[in-house]
Amino acid sequence: MTLVEPPRTATEQAPAGWVRVCAVADLEVERGRAALLGDDQLALFLLHSGRVHAVSNLDPYSGAHVISRGIVGTRQDAPTVASPMYKQVFDLRTGACLETQGKDAASLRVWPVTVSDGDVYVRWESGE
Numbered sequence: 001m002t003l004v005e006p007p008r009t010a011t012e013q014a015p016a017g018w019v020r021v022c023a024v025a026d027l028e029v030e031r032g033r034a035a036l037l038g039d040d041q042l043a044l045f046l047l048h049s050g051r052v053h054a055v056s057n058l059d060p061y062s063g064a065h066v067i068s069r070g071i072v073g074t075r076q077d078a079p080t081v082a083s084p085m086y087k088q089v090f091d092l093r094t095g096a097c098l099e100t101q102g103k104d105a106a107s108l109r110v111w112p113v114t115v116s117d118g119d120v121y122v123r124w125e126s127g128e
């Protein structure tokens with residue numbers, strides 16, 4: 001898991017509200033990576049398109065922090081991740097559960113992500 005600390009020098013400052021999480025090179029295509037940002041565990045996914053998604057690493061159905069270990073796929077045009085626990089499928093863009101496997105609807109929290117100069121930034125404010 002990547003532990004993220006606030007930038008320490010003026011040259012490392014991200015725009016207000018954005019935190020550098022890692023380099024894109026630290027991610028593998030269609031393999032999740034977990035990062036700790038404050039008290040929140042994020043699951044980061046780099047897709048073949050080059051797009052990076054950040055969702056909660058907490059599986060709302062099992063209560064385990066395992067989404068980064070999920071299987072990446074698609075449903076129609078939606079990039080998805082299937083939980084490794086009970087196989088619920090979530091839309092990486094919205095966090096909505098597309099296949100609840102007979103359970104009540106739940107969703108993953110989603111953070112906006114941008115990539116700049118080879119680095120991945122997540123929109124995050126402390127205390128969220």
